[in-house]
Amino acid sequence: MGAIQKLKGILTNHSETRENHTEESLRSRYYKTTNKNAMKALQELFNKMEGVTVKSVSEEHGEIALQVNKGRKAFVIVTVISVRPFETAVDFSVTTETKLPFDFGYSRQLIKQMYERIDKSMIYIGSGLNSGKK
Known part of the structure; x- marks a missing residue:
């Protein structure tokens, strides 16, 4: 990742993951589970996290909305997509609530x-497993 991309990553209040992100750690991650089980596991995980409130859950759209109140405030959308049986992708979209x-x-x-x-x-x-497929 180049210096300009790093600077852009720091000088924004929004980040999201995607299949072919230039930064390896921000690529879509895949888990060996079904969509339904992933949604259940994620809800349980987020409910246990300190400073995180689950605002809404849409099982039919595979989305969980979170409010982070610990430290800096942020709004998070978690997207869960079933790619194949027992292969489910998890993506994030995070917007930090700052004055800057x-x-x-x-x-x-x-x-x-x-x-x-x-x-x-x-x-x-793995991460970004389908980035080369069309």
């Missing part, structure tokens, strides 16, 4: 921390 138009990389760090916790609760398969 940037959060010095907090939204990126929050995504990384949440992925680390999810990796401990579900079987991790």
